Amino acid sequence: MHDISIISIILTALLALACLFLILSPYFKWDTYLNVGVKGQDLVSTKEALLITLNELEFEYKMDKISHADYKNLKKQYEAEVAGIMKEEELTIAARVDRDLMAEVEKEIEAQMKNYEQKRGKESD
Amino acid sequence: MFLFANTTIYIGLAVAIYSLLIITLGISTKNQRLINSGKGGMIALFVCAAMAMLSLFYLLATSQFQYEYVTDYTSSELPIIYKLTALWAGNAGSLLLWTFFLTLYSIMIAFSRKMKGNPMVPYISAILLANAVFFFFILGFVAKPFVLLDTIPIEGKGLNPMLQNPGMIIHPVTLYLGYVGLAVPFAFAMSALILKNVDDFWIKMTRRWTIIAWLFLSLGNIFGGQWAYVELGWGGYWAWDPVENASFMPWLTATAFLHSVMIQERKNMLKIWNISLIIVSYALTLFGTFLVRSGVLTSVHAFANSNLGLYFLIFMGVAVILALYVLMSRYNMLKRSAGEFQSFVSKESSFLINNLLLVGAAFAVFWGTIFPLVSEAVRGTKVTVGLPFFNKVEAPILLSMMFVMAVCPMLAWQRSTIKNLRKNFLIPSILAVAGMVLMIVLGIQKAWAVIGYGVIILLLITHFLEFYRGVKARRKMTKEAPITALYRLMIRNRRRYGGYIVHLGIAFITMGIIGSQNYDLETMKTVSLGQSIELKDYRINYDRLDQKKEGINDIVYADVTVFRDGKKLGTFQPEKVFYGNWEQPSSEVAIISSVKEDLYIVLSAWEDDGKATFVVKVNPMMNWLWFGSFMIVIGALFAVWNGKYGNVTPRYTGVRKEVS
Numbered sequence: 001m002h003d004i005s006i007i008s009i010i011l012t013a014l015l016a017l018a019c020l021f022l023i024l025s026p027y028f029k030w031d032t033y034l035n036v037g038v039k040g041q042d043l044v045s046t047k048e049a050l051l052i053t054l055n056e057l058e059f060e061y062k063m064d065k066i067s068h069a070d071y072k073n074l075k076k077q078y079e080a081e082v083a084g085i086m087k088e089e090e091l092t093i094a095a096r097v098d099r100d101l102m103a104e105v106e107k108e109i110e111a112q113m114k115n116y117e118q119k120r121g122k123e124s125d
Numbered sequence: 126m127f128l129f130a131n132t133t134i135y136i137g138l139a140v141a142i143y144s145l146l147i148i149t150l151g152i153s154t155k156n157q158r159l160i161n162s163g164k165g166g167m168i169a170l171f172v173c174a175a176m177a178m179l180s181l182f183y184l185l186a187t188s189q190f191q192y193e194y195v196t197d198y199t200s201s202e203l204p205i206i207y208k209l210t211a212l213w214a215g216n217a218g219s220l221l222l223w224t225f226f227l228t229l230y231s232i233m234i235a236f237s238r239k240m241k242g243n244p245m246v247p248y249i250s251a252i253l254l255a256n257a258v259f260f261f262f263i264l265g266f267v268a269k270p271f272v273l274l275d276t277i278p279i280e281g282k283g284l285n286p287m288l289q290n291p292g293m294i295i296h297p298v299t300l301y302l303g304y305v306g307l308a309v310p311f312a313f314a315m316s317a318l319i320l321k322n323v324d325d326f327w328i329k330m331t332r333r334w335t336i337i338a339w340l341f342l343s344l345g346n347i348f349g350g351q352w353a354y355v356e357l358g359w360g361g362y363w364a365w366d367p368v369e370n371a372s373f374m375p376w377l378t379a380t381a382f383l384h385s386v387m388i389q390e391r392k393n394m395l396k397i398w399n400i401s402l403i404i405v406s407y408a409l410t411l412f413g414t415f416l417v418r419s420g421v422l423t424s425v426h427a428f429a430n431s432n433l434g435l436y437f438l439i440f441m442g443v444a445v446i447l448a449l450y451v452l453m454s455r456y457n458m459l460k461r462s463a464g465e466f467q468s469f470v471s472k473e474s475s476f477l478i479n480n481l482l483l484v485g486a487a488f489a490v491f492w493g494t495i496f497p498l499v500s501e502a503v504r505g506t507k508v509t510v511g512l513p514f515f516n517k518v519e520a521p522i523l524l525s526m527m528f529v530m531a532v533c534p535m536l537a538w539q540r541s542t543i544k545n546l547r548k549n550f551l552i553p554s555i556l557a558v559a560g561m562v563l564m565i566v567l568g569i570q571k572a573w574a575v576i577g578y579g580v581i582i583l584l585l586i587t588h589f590l591e592f593y594r595g596v597k598a599r600r601k602m603t604k605e606a607p608i609t610a611l612y613r614l615m616i617r618n619r620r621r622y623g624g625y626i627v628h629l630g631i632a633f634i635t636m637g638i639i640g641s642q643n644y645d646l647e648t649m650k651t652v653s654l655g656q657s658i659e660l661k662d663y664r665i666n667y668d669r670l671d672q673k674k675e676g677i678n679d680i681v682y683a684d685v686t687v688f689r690d691g692k693k694l695g696t697f698q699p700e701k702v703f704y705g706n707w708e709q710p711s712s713e714v715a716i717i718s719s720v721k722e723d724l725y726i727v728l729s730a731w732e733d734d735g736k737a738t739f740v741v742k743v744n745p746m747m748n749w750l751w752f753g754s755f756m757i758v759i760g761a762l763f764a765v766w767n768g769k770y771g772n773v774t775p776r777y778t779g780v781r782k783e784v785s
Contacts, residue, residue, distance in 0.1 A: 008129045009128065015173070015176060022165040022168050022169040025165060026162045027162060058602075064545060064548055065536075065537050066537050067540065067542045070539045
């Protein structure tokens with residue numbers, strides 16, 4: 001006969017409950033994964049990868065692992081890519097600055113409008 | 126315990142099916158909560174597998190002979206360590222171990238910090254879960270680990286004495302870690318394809334996983350070889366047995382994969398090839414299991430014949446068909462985005478040649494392994510494909526591979542100019558040829574040995590130059606001291622220099638193989654007490670024959686004194702062990718090891734008048750083989766060690782993120 005002991009039953013029940021908990025608990029939780037931003041990090045890592053590639057290229061050239069012509073061509077190509085990314089970064093920063101500026105201007109306009117409305121209110125009183 | 130142990134398997138199966146379905150549903154409805162529930166299920170799966178393992182460990186350790194598995198593989202007098210390791214002595218237990226590793230790897234990926242928020246995770250999880258469903262199904266219905274016997278035997282059948290060896294404790298574990306490990310890059314590759322990501326993100330993310338899986342596969346093969354050498358008493362370490370081949374084939378294709386991914390990372394080439402390679406490697410792990418567990422081939426590895434292999438064959442078939450379907454449906458996309466070769470003499474083309482050789486070697490092993498099956502199906506007779514076939518076919522392929530390995534580091538990317546070739550190869554080639562001439566002058570005249578060692582000299586020189594020039598170039602840029610420059614050079618490019626260490630390890634192994642295969646000596650002699658056997662510069666004096674009892678085992682042993690060039694090396698005891706609970710006796714070999722060679726003494730037979738028959742072998746350069754194996758481990762660990770450098774976060778420019 002199978003040795004179905006009390007301990008065995010308790011352990012089985014605990015296992016089943018643990019599995020149920022693990023499966024069901026996500027239904028009662030707000031998700032935290034969806035807000036991870038990837039874009040900014042992406043730009044940085046591409047730039048980093050390109051800089052490392054440039055470094056590696058120079059190293060390999062010094063070790064005679066790449067011909068002079070290839071070295072020059074590739075170097076130029078990667079440098080152009082880095083320059084492109086840097087430009088894009090600058091634009092992003094500029095856009096952020098613009099956004100900040102716009103927000104400030106908007107705030108000011110709102111404040112002035114409020115002022116104006118208040119004045120008008122007083123006048124109409 | 127019966128209820129709990131069995132429940133772990135069946136709850137596991139239910140959870141695996143649920144998680145697979147719910148994640149698939151989550152993907153199609155883009156519902157993050159469903160995905161998270163599936164991920165929770167993956168933890169639950171791991172808990173189930175871990176509990177099942179613990180239950181079986183407990184039953185084995187406490188000798189609960191009412192369980193079939195415990196009776197079949199243990200006995201009460203067995204040392205506790207072997208009672209526990211009997212877990213992977215049979216079908217059910219070893220598949221449970223496999224399942225445990227699979228669930229462990231799955232949660233490591235699903236909850237990895239690096240993969241957080243990545244849309245590939247649900248797909249990878251689903252693929253790994255499909256594997257888990259299969260394994261839990263097998264454990265639940267085909268190879269059940271917790272079956273009760275009708276009558277409880279007083280004693281178990283015991284563990285095959287051949288498996289009672291330290292090498293056998295770790296050999297299966299490392300092999301399974303390798304097998305399961307290959308499922309990870311496979312799952313990543315498939316997910317990337319399904320998501321139409323044809324960049325190299327999946328390769329970068331699985332780089333470490335692949336090297337670790339490869340390392341474990343290597344270790345599995347090495348430990349297996351060492352065990353065969355020490356335990357089987359035939360003086361060899363590799364017999365091209367179907368089961369050895371089963372683990373060697375994925376090793377070959379995984380080695381090819383490890384190299385060709387570098388070309389994809391660097392040059393955006395070989396995309397279809399890489400995906401095909403990982404599909405093949407993954408399929409070969411399942412195919413190997415089919416070979417081992419089906420009993421279709423005769424092998425020294427004693428897994429009970431069962432229909433288990435068939436399930437693996439079916440699962441492999443389905444996996445390969447689905448994988449090929451995904452690959453074909455993305456074929457144009459992969460082709461469109463791939464780079465092209467610019468020259469035949471370049472680093473990238475040498476990588477391709479190395480790949481073709483490795484895959485060719487794998488195919489030759491595959492063909493030799495299944496040929497008996499094919500011939501039986503076609504002609505009705507089972508032909509045995511033995512050692513000579515494999516040695517004849519594999520030796521030239523693997524030697525060519527060594528040549529490519531020697532040449533590759535010095536070749537230039539894009540295209541090698543004449544100037545580059547002259548500068549990098551003139552001196553190494555002259556030295557290698559000079560070495561070959563010197564070998565012939567010194568009396569090494571076997572063609573394979575001369576060519577083989579010549580290639581290895583070339584390899585050692587090119588690799589030395591690689592380190593030397595690296596340090597020189599670095600010092601030019603940084604003005605560091607040589608040692609500092611070497612250290613920084615290596616830790617800043619772990620994968621490359623770890624790879625070179627592995628290459629050197631392979632060179633040592635090859636030297637050991639060439640030496641031990643071409644220059645081994647063997648004699649078999651029957652001698653009376655006091656007489657001696659002479660072989661090469663060894664003299665073995667036969668002093669005594671006696672018998673002793675160890676537990677339930679009877680041991681017959683001979684005392685022999687070994688002299689080398691007249692100098693005493695010591696007294697040794699080759700033994701023959703007769704087991705109380707096992708029919709076949711086994712040989713305990715006396716091995717006298719040195720850097721140059723091993724003296725290998727086997728007590729083969731004896732007569733009542735004290736005469737004994739010994740098999741004595743001299744196996745040259747065996748320690749080179751083991752040292753090379755050690756270097757492989759060091760190199761692979763160096764390559765995957767978590768360093769500050771070379772860990773640029775891979776860029777990810779894939780699909781729009783919806784669920785992760």
